[in-house]
Amino acid sequence: MKYRLLAGVSALVTAAALSACSSGGDGAGEAGGATTVDVWLMRDSVSAAFQKEFTEGFEAAHPDIDVKIQIQEWDGIGQKITAALAGNDAPDVIEAGNTQVAQFAESGGLLDLSDRKDELDGGDWLKGLAEPGAYDGKQYGIPYYAANRVVVYRKDLFEEAGVDPAELTTREEWIAATTKLNRGGTQGIYLPGQLWYALAGFVWDEGGDLATESGGRWKGALDTPEALRGMAFYARLQALGKGPRDSDEDDPPQAEVMAQGQVAQVISTPGGANVVVENNPELKGKLGFFPIPGKTAGTPGAVFTGGSDLVVPAAAGHPDAALTFIEELTGDAWQKKLAVAMSYVPNRTSLAPAVADDPGASAMAVGAAHGHATPNTPGWAAVEAENPVKDYMTAVLTGGDAKQEAAKASADITRAMNAGS
Amino acid sequence: MPAVRERPAPRVHRPPKAPPGRRAGRPPRDLWPYALIAPAIGGMLYLLVYPLVRAVVISLQDFRLRQLISGDAEFVGLRNYRTLLSDPRFWEVTGRTFVFMAVDVVLIMVISTLVALMTERLHRVGRTVVLCSLVLAWAMPVVAATTVFQWLFHSEFGIVNQTLTGLGFGSFDRYPWFANGTASFTILVLLIVWQSVPFAAVTLYSALTTVPAELYESARLDGASASRVFRSVTFPMLRPIFMLVLSLEVIWTFKAFVQIWVMTRGGPGDATTILPVYAVQTALSSQRYDLGSAASMITVVLMSGVLVLHFRQMFRQEDDPR
Amino acid sequence: MTSPRFRIRRIPLNAAAVVTVVVCLFPVYWMISTAFKPSRDIQSAEPRLVPRSWTLDHFRRAVQADGFELFWRNSVLVTLGAVLLSLLVALGASFAVARLRWKGRRQFMLLVFVAQMAPWESLIIPIYIISRDTDMLDRLPTLTLVYFMITLPFTIVVLRGFLATIPPELEEAAQVDGCTRTGAFVRVALPLLAPGLMATSLFGFITAWNEFAYANFLIIKQQDNRTLPVWLSSFQNTFGTDWGATMAASTLFALPALVIFLLLQRHVTSGFAAGAVKG
Secondary structure, eight states: OHHHHHHHHHHHHHHHHHHHHHTSSOOOOOOTTOEEEEEEEETTSSOHHHHHHHHHHHHHHOTTEEEEEEEEOSTTHHHHHHHHHHSSSBOSEEEEETTTHHHHHTTTOBOOOGGGTTTTTGGGBOHHHHTTTEETTEEOOEEEEEEOOEEEEEHHHHHHHTOOGGGOOBHHHHHHHHHHHSOTTOBSOOOOTTOHHHHHHHHHHTTOOSEEEETTEEEEOTTSHHHHHHHHHHHHHHTTTTOOTTSOTBTTBHHHHHHTSOBOEEEEOTHHHHHHHHHOGGGTTOEEEEOOBBSSTTSBOOEEOEEEEEEOBTTBSOHHHHHHHHHHHTSHHHHHHHHHHHTOBOSBGGGGGGGTTOHHHHHHHHHHTTEEOSOSSTHHHHHHHHOHHHHHHHHHHTTOOHHHHHHHHHHHHHHHHHHTO | OOOTTSOSSOOOOOOOOOOSOOOTTSOOGGGHHHHHHHHHHHHHIIIIIHHHHHHHHHHTEEOBHHHHHHOOOEEOTTHHHHHHHTOHHHHHHHHHHHHHHHHHHHHHHHHHHHHHHHHHHSOHHHHHHHHHHHHHHHHSOHHHHHHHHHHHTOTTTOHHHHHHHHTTOGGGTTOOGGGSHHHHHHHHHHHHHHHHHHHHHHHHHHHHTTSOHHHHHHHHHTTOOHHHHIIIIIHHHHHHHHHHHHHHHHHHHHTOOHHHHHHTTTOSTTTTOOHHHHHHHHTGGGTBHHHHHHHHHHHHHHHHHHHHHHHHHHHHHTTSOO | OOOHHHHHHHHHHHHHHHHHHHHHHHHHHHHHHHHHSOGGGTTOSSOOSSOSSOOSHHHHHHHTSTTHHHHHHHHHHHHHHHHHHHHHHHHHHHHHHHHOOOTTHHHHHHHHHHHTTOOHHHHHHHHHHHHHHTTOTTOHHHHHHHHHHHHHHHHHHHHHHHHHTSOHHHHHHHHHTTOOHHHHIIIIIHHHTHHHHHHHHHHHHHHHHHOOHHHHHHOOSOGGGOOHHHHHGGGEETTEEOHHHHHHHHHHHHHHHHHHHHHHHHHHHHHHHGGGGOO
């Protein structure tokens, strides 16, 4: 009886193994002279509908190119791209997050696209996307789309409390309004203790930075007076709600907390609002957006620019088709459609008006003009791997001495950024 | 008093027996062992020794993403080892790793032995239920388990804080467990122990099933207490598998990574940074494969330092004709 | 057998069993109940042991993921292949070590012990390089071989340990009765090895089934060759992780190990029945 079990399993394994072997190779699948361009896009960077529309439109305009899009997962994507760049058979186009693209640009594994910059209309690319994609004066990554945070708020709770978001143009007004909202069972703002992207924005507003460079050496800058003021503001804001002081915006996902109904504001990308409504359909139509307020009435708050670039591996099989693909996807026509479909900020500042009808995206675009990225050096990846900034924030919020903790965190940042050299 | 250390049947040195009949064309009997171990040796050489040699070579080179792509790398001798060993943080992290490992291993081995002993004595239904729950805990994906533990101890939404506050410990209202180094360390120890006990308990239990019942009976007939029975009868028979599981747990807790990475990233501060976390932070996050390789080699040396006694015992035991 | 005194003595034992089951299953229960909770209740201000409302949405999303069947097929192939290969090779090797006398036996066992310390997290790069140079990237058999190698040392040591507790006289008696050497081994020793086979099969299965780093690094362009752990991590996007779907997927992911255990456990107990051999 045991043997029958064993025999059955072996037969199953063998049969399946044979079928796997036959599908192991990449069947050339090229119909009559057409080249297939292999594209890697990240999970949810484009909706299924947009993907279909773009593929059909592109293939109609370029009949000799077939598009094959593979969706990659976020988990382990750094290693995956590494494996692709170092392999013999790389895809033709890869979407790389703007925080990761720097290390790949530096590696020698990407094609230098500097001479195509004019063709790709690179004059007014968003800095937060273009800079990480450049290395040593050469452009390797082409800006694809950007997103940053805004304040997502509950229109009905604001009305009840008598707050008009259009009047919240400075940080102090914002704090006052949030204090008004933070009563009864309502949280004025649900701000987790470790949303360091928001802290970065406040620090930049004060004129400080997370790390500064001098003479080729980076130093953590959390202990400067400017950065300390940024943290002080964060602490004031965080106290106006019940955000967990020892975790970040994913634990639990902010949108799900907001969906539970008693939260007046969160700091999130506008896409978060869709998640809120998904979880609680009663909130449909009750969510609004405004840009994060800055210190003075004329300037919106600085924000952290997230987003992606498109890169071409040096080992790509069809670099020309790859470039044609990139030209289309980062060109005016498709960028406008993409921004409207996905509520993104387009990759060029001149295209910002395209999203004027989308309240979330237009609020985002206001902030995007004041967007910053993290220090443009591969050493920053080491900082994010430890993230002393998060520890610093929790320490201050749970009663630690801000100056001491800031000095400690800055020392950690300095050490991490310079360890690899 | 029976000589309790004796094995169930007397061991007799037998000279190698002639097989029932030599068949033409078969390899001579003396080559059979080598034929039987050939696949194992072959596999180990190609999939373990050869990559290991290359990993050592990488640790002696300047090897980053660029070198992985381009293929050529420069030899820098022991520079990577020097970089690691001269970092004061490295030694602090190593010390913490030993503490973490010791606490985990002691807890895991004690609890799993007790669980194995208990399981053996249960009736069939109870035994199956316990074993099934052990297997489920073992099979639960690491990330899911880590996340659940994180949720349980969440400062705002966690059931632990809610229960403790409900029981009257008001100071735990909204208590941020992950802001405190010792608390985070403890939670991680709990998680690792919870995840590791099933494997150890199932393996020890299966070893326990080979202990013949007559030994227990004769020992009990002689009036031995339960703990005496364990010490003199059960444990000696269990010892080879026990030591094996112990050394494996030493190795695995030394290299625990995913749980810590997901839960605290080594924080707060360095409170939960052990060697594998340190290695990824300093090396792999910047694609420094050379440093990462060197860190692994150092870890192997440290682990073998701990296990050397076990190895010597194993080596000596091989002289034992069994 | 059921005298009151006997029953009372069993109370601490049964109590310990209950405690063990509860402690083991509480996080598992939390995972399963999360899989049935609507997203907004997953981490809520009032954590509840029993969900207020139930939904199958997460399970639906989990099984509707792209390539769902392929993931399962690949993982089953690779894992079962690795486990079977490992058992086969280990049986041969442990038989050689436990039953035969030959030169180099000690050194071989030492090599196997040391092999357990292999730093697999660092061997990824050399194995990637070797696979790249031999054109074995993007192929499932490569993964099978790696998982086989990861589980082999443990399997050899455990099987040898179990074999050592089985007196050779039993096989010799069977040979006197007319079995060949291998026949005696298969008929007599193998059933008694059942607990060891169960422990090593479970270990091999769970290790290979859960392995992510190698599967992520060695399977690159052939998305049809991806394995289940990739599916588990696919419910993350730019807004965070879809925990409901992840927990639903994790629940489904953990079940095969339980199935394997139940299948093997039956043979373990029947191994005892054959234990008239003992003594």
